[in-house]
Every structure is written in C-alpha cells, then in structure tokens.
Amino acid sequence: RKEVEQDPGPFNVPEGATVAFNCTYSNSASQSFFWYRQDCRKEPKLLMSVYSSGNEDGRFTAQLNRASQYISLLIRDSKLSDSATYLCVVLGDSSYKLIFGSGTRLLVRP
Amino acid sequence: EPEVTQTPSHQVTQMGQEVILRCVPISNHLYFYWYRQILGQKVEFLVSFYNNEISEKSEIFDDQFSVERPDGSNFTLKIRSTKLEDSAMYFCASSVDSGYTFGSGTRLTVV
Numbered sequence: 001r002k003e004v005e006q007d008p009g010p011f012n013v014p015e016g017a018t019v020a021f022n023c024t025y026s027n028s029a030s031q032s033f034f035w036y037r038q039d040c041r042k043e044p045k046l047l048m049s050v051y052s053s054g055n056e057d058g059r060f061t062a063q064l065n066r067a068s069q070y071i072s073l074l075i076r077d078s079k080l081s082d083s084a085t086y087l088c089v090v091l092g093d094s095s096y097k098l099i100f101g102s103g104t105r106l107l108v109r110p
Numbered sequence: 111e112p113e114v115t116q117t118p119s120h121q122v123t124q125m126g127q128e129v130i131l132r133c134v135p136i137s138n139h140l141y142f143y144w145y146r147q148i149l150g151q152k153v154e155f156l157v158s159f160y161n162n163e164i165s166e167k168s169e170i171f172d173d174q175f176s177v178e179r180p181d182g183s184n185f186t187l188k189i190r191s192t193k194l195e196d197s198a199m200y201f202c203a204s205s206v207d208s209g210y211t212f213g214s215g216t217r218l219t220v221v
Contacts, residue, residue, distance in 0.1 A: 032208055043201055043212040044153060087153070095166035096141055096208050100153040 001026045004101035006088050012107045017078045021104045023071040023088030032091035033064055035073045037084045038103065044087055047073075078108045112136040116202050116213035123192055123220055131187040131216045133202030139211070142185045143203040144177065146170065147215075153201070159185065192220045 006023045013019050025033075033050040048055065050062040050071055061074040071088055088101040115134040123129050135142050144156040157167045157177055164177065176188045185204075189196055197220045202213040 038153075041199070041215075041217075043214050045212070046210065091208050092155070092166075095158040095160065096205055097143070097155045097158055097166055098145075098153075098210065099155065102152040 002101075003027065003099045004088055004090050006101035006104050008102055008104060010105040010107050012109060013078055014109055015078055015080060017108075018074065018076045019078055019106060020075075021073045021086050021088075021106075023073075023101055025069050025071065025088075025090045025099075027090070027093065028066075028069060029093055030069075030090045033071050034089040034091075034098075035060075035062055035071075036087040036089050036100075038087055039084050044089075044100070047086070075106075078106075080108050080110065082106060083108045112211065114202055114204055114211050114213035116200075116216050118216060119214070120217045121219070123218070125194060125220055126191055128188065128190045129192060129218065131189070131200050131202075131218070133185045133187070133213055134183050135185055135202070135204030136211055137183070139204035139206055141165075141205045141207075142177075142179070143205070143210075144187045145201045145203065145212075146198045147201065148195075148198045156187075156200075189218075192218075194220050196220050 035047040036044040037047045038044045050064045054063045059076045063072045085103040085105045087103045090099045117132045142159040147153045157171045158165045199215045201215045
C-alpha cells in the first residue's frame with residue numbers, strides 16, 4: 001500500500017464550483033498532515049495544515065479522519081488561479097521528513 | 111519573507127559527470143533537506159541534515175549522493191557519476207520544525 005494515496009484527477013470544474021479532494025495515508029501513527037499546492041514546474045507551497053478538529057482558511061477547508069486515515073480538502077467558489085496540483089502530505093515519524101502523495105490536478109475553466 | 115535560494119536553476123550535464131547543486135537555507139533554520147521530483151512523478155524525500163550530520167536518508171540516497179554544509183550558509187548535494195535517470199527537479203528545503211520552506215528547485219538534465 002502506498003504511504004499517501006490520492007486520486008490523480010484531473011478535476012475539470014467551472015469557475016465558482018465547489019470541489020473536494022481526498023487522500024488516505026497508511027501509517028496510523030502519523031501525527032501531522034498538510035495540503036500543499038504545486039504549480040507546473042515550481043516548488044511545493046504550503047496551502048494549509050490539517051488539524052483533527054478540521055480547519056478553514058477562506059475558501060479552503062481541510063478535514064482529518066484519524067479512524068479512517070483519511071484527509072480531505074474542500075475548495076469553494078473555485079477561481080481560475082486555483083488551477084494547480086494539490087499535494088497531500090504527511091509528516092514522517094522521524095527527522096521531520098515529508099511524505100508526499102502523487103497529487104491531484106485541478107483545472108478551473110472560465 | 112525569508113527564502114531558500116537554489117543555484118543553478120537549470121543544470122545540463124553529460125552522463126557520468128559529477129554535479130553539485132547548491133542551496134542557501136534560511137539562516138535561523140535548523141533542519142535541511144533535499145527532495146527530488148522526476149517529471150510527472152511525486153516529490154520524493156532524499157535526505158535530511160541536522161546538527162552537521164545526516165539525520166535520515168531514503169533508499170534513493172545511495173553512495174552516488176552526498177551532502178555537505180561547507181560553511182555557515184551553504185548546503186550542497188553532490189551527485190557522482192550521473193545517470194540518465196537522475197534527471198529531475200531537485201528541491202532544497204529548510205525548517206525549524208515541521209514548518210518548511212522550499213527553494214525554487216534546480217532542474218537537472220542528464221544527457
């Protein structure tokens with residue numbers, strides 16, 4: 001089983017749509033979780049951390065279900081500028097290494 | 111905002127040659143990392159570095175690779191005897207704890 005698994009997409013949605021991405025992780029001992037955004041041929045950039053209670057940052061909402069080892073990201077009112085690859089990331093159990101999923105590609109069309 | 115700086119942005123090298131990728135981490139960060147992303151694939155951890163020594167390395171990070179912090183600011187990744195399959199984006203990152211900052215990457219092309 002992959003350490004972090006995501007649907008690769010692409011998700012092709014119109015502007016203004018709501019879109020949700022899911023991710024599962026294999027290590028039940030994992031403690032910290034993140035969503036990163038990566039534009040084509042650029043470095044990953046932190047979008048938001050994911051907390052057990054769920055957290056929201058503007059149009060973005062992240063949820064964590066530890067029992068199911070499942071993480072989600074909801075984007076409301078999609079903008080053209082949201083087009084990117086969204087990476088589900090889990091903190092490894094030593095030395096702060098990050099374990100990346102393969103990413104879910106989002107295309108927002110006018 | 112503090113940045114992690116990587117040079118060069120693009121390096122083309124002949125198969126079998128040695129390359130050194132350079133990074134200047136954020137000055138008050140304690141942990142330094144190299145990650146690799148082959149085109150179309152996921153970002154993969156290579157190595158972490160703390161207190162002037164490797165703290166963890168992946169299976170990818172074999173004897174072909176080495177890291178060094180030669181002075182107080184630079185953090186380098188050396189790849190010896192490059193192979194075609196070493197072609198990738200190499201990202202340097204630094205952190206205080208789990209709060210990472212990535213550099214913009216070096217695109218390595220082995221021909």
